[in-house]
Amino acid sequence: MIRLLNVSMMPPGVGQPVLRNLTLTVPKGEFRWLLGPSGAGKSSLLRLLTLETRPSAGQMDLLGVSVSQASRSTLRNLRRRIGFVPQDYRxxxxxxxxxxxxxxxxxxxxxxxxxxxxxxxxxxxxxxxxxxxxxxxxxxxxxxxxxxxxxxxxxxPELLLADEPTNALEDAQARRLLSTFQELVDMGTTVIVATHNEALVREAPARSIVLRDGTLADPAPQDEPALHRSGTL
Amino acid sequence: MSAPVSPGLRSGSLPLLVALMTLLAGLSLAGLTGVQILAEGWSSAARNATTIEIPSDTPQLEDRTHTLIQTLHRTAEVTNVRELSPQQVQTLLAPWLGQVSSSGHLPGLSLPVVLIVAHTGTPDLGAVVHEALPEAVVEEDRRWGERLNGLGSSLVACAWLAVSLIAAIAVLSVGMTVRRSVMAQRKAVEIVHFLGAGDLTISSRIAGRAALLSLAGGLTGLLFLSPVITMLARKLAPFSHETGPALPTNTWTDIFASWWATLHVLPRMLLEELGALPLIAACLGWMTAQTVVLVWLRRLP
Incomplete structure (x- = not known):
């Protein structure tokens, strides 16, 4: 499970935080779309969740590990339990x-x-x-x-994160990928997918984390039961 | 080839760099050994000899000199007493007193009798000589020995300093090369780090490659060094007691055997030190790369 409590993130050399007082929970084996306009903080949140950086403030628990206090070896072992599809493939x-x-x-x-x-x-x-x-x-x-x-x-992986994983795929391939995500969720993997692809979100409605200006645009609904859960996810 | 779990080291120049450093270190070690042998020789020769001068105007010079020689022979730790001939004394003093005349004597000067006493340990020859022949002057070569020893030690220290400096420069060069390589592959290193590779996994792969390249460089350096060392051995051969029979040089094996026999003139310790240079280079390369990469990885979360 993922739990963020008042998490802020301010990269070095940047005057203001790119994420502010973010509080959210994603239970084990759930799917979330990560939505928001460019610059809203989606990539920053993914960087936090892939352990590329640590929060500047607040508490972050990932797969049962408190990231804020974790040692390097704990973080290393945690990274091996996370799968990530970066936008630039890496x-x-x-x-x-x-x-x-x-x-x-x-x-x-x-x-x-x-x-x-x-x-x-x-x-x-x-x-x-x-x-x-x-x-x-x-x-x-x-x-x-x-x-x-x-x-x-x-x-x-126990946690799968993907940043625009379908932007270079054909429609059929994208749909196939979504069904894979569904299979992983059914097996207990937590999946978070950041996307700008509204058609894809419409095709597979699921609960969303919507960011705007580094904070949750609508913090209340994402903790509630599936409001939009009517599709494959 | 093992499956890759981390980027390796990119450096074409590292072996050449290490080869040059090995060459320099080898030359310094050869110099160091030479200086050590020389210093030890000076020190040992001076430490175990005493010069006694008996003025020519001493009454009953011949008899008393003979008595003194007998007394010295009986003294514990004295191994030999040698009286220099007048010609030897003249030759000895010529640099200070000018050319010997055609008659074989220095003009207007009566020469002292000079005794060279060889001994082991440090017998109190001053007391023995003073009792037997108070007019005699005892020149303790030990003092010169101490001075020569001091000079020798300084030269040895300088040579060690040169070797240490070369090692430091080698470490610095390998460190900079490894750092450049890591920076060039920064993206790949970050990818494997964020996929959960341990710091030691990443650093060991780079360090292993650095050690291998350094070993190759060290062996190449030794190859560069061999003509110089062979030449040195040939120069030293006439002074060696171990000049064996000349070997035939018909085949490559004979040539190698002959070369190896030539090298045996050199002190065994020097040959061992030179042989160890590639291994030392590999160890330094491995340790430096490990340190540089581990320090660099500390900046990643």
Whole structure:
């Protein structure tokens, strides 16, 4: 589960906080859209949740760990339980797609046999298994995005975060990805997806975290039972 | 090849850099060994010898000199007493008193009798000589020995300082190279960090590569050094007691055996130190890279 209590975030060198007094809870095995206009703080919230930065103030608990007081080794272990699809893919250019995708399992110490089996399974599911030996630089945006999604999905993370994961995908692929998210949620994974794609949100209505100017636009509804829950999610 | 879990080290220049440092360190070590041997030789020679001068106007010079020599022979720790011939004394004094005349004598000067006493330990020869022949002057070479020892120690310290400086420069160069490499791969390092790679996982991969490149550099440096060391060994060969028979040089094995036999003239310690240089370079490379990367990673949350 995710619990933020009066969390603020002020990056160094920036005069004002990019997130202010954010309080929200996302229970285990739930899906949330992360919505808001550009500059609202969606990326900053994702940076907090992916542990790229720590809150400047407030209390943040992630998967049962208090992040504010956690040691480096605790944060390292916590990161291995989180899958993230960044908007810029963040694939390592010198490595093959297979090595990029296999990385989270290798870091967890999985055997090479299991790693290969799972990596090829997820690559095949995302229809990029033929790209396993290619370098990311030689791929199209959509292919890179699918490789990044494969890396986030491998090993079934307990928390899956995605920043605009469908912006380079075709409609059919986007729908397929949403159904995968649904499967993960059914297996107990907490999923948060940041998007500007209103059509996608309409297609799969679910509860949302809406940010505006670094704070919750409408803090009350997101803690209530599914107001809009009528679609696949 | 092992599965990648972290970016490696990018540096084409590191082996060359380490090779040059190894070359410099090898030359310094050779110099250091030479100075150590020289200092030890000076010190030992001076420490174990005493010069006794008996003025030429001493009454009954010949008999009393003979008596003194007998007394010295009986003294504990004295191993040898040698009386210099007048020609040897003249040769000894020529640099200060000018050329010896054609007759073989220095003009207007009667030469003293000079005894060189070799001994072990530190016998009190002053008391022995004073009792037997009070006119004699005892020149304790030990004082010169101490001065030479001091000079030798200073030279050895300078050589060690040079070796330490080279090591420091090597560490600094490897550190800067590793840092540049990490900065060039900053994005990849951050990706693996945020996917949960441990600091030691990241640093060990880079340090392992740095150690390997440093080892390669060290071996190359040793290769650069071998002609210089071989030349030094050939220069030293005539002074060595271990000049074995010349080996045939028909095959590469013979050539190598001959080269190896030449090197054996050099002190064993120097050969061991030179042999250890690539390993030392690899260790320094590994430790420096580990430190640099671990410190750099501290800035990440």
């Amino acid at each position: 694939l390592i250019g010198e490595w093959t797609v297979f090595d990029n995708v296999a990385l989270p399992l290798r870091l967890r110490g999985a055997s090479e046999r299991d790693t290969r089996r799972e990596a090829f399974a997820v690559l095949e599911w995302l229809d990029v298994v033929h790209l396993a030996d290619k370098r990311p630089g030689t791929l199209s945006g959509g292919e890179q995005q699918r490789a990044a999604i494969a890396r986030a999905l491998i090993g079934r």
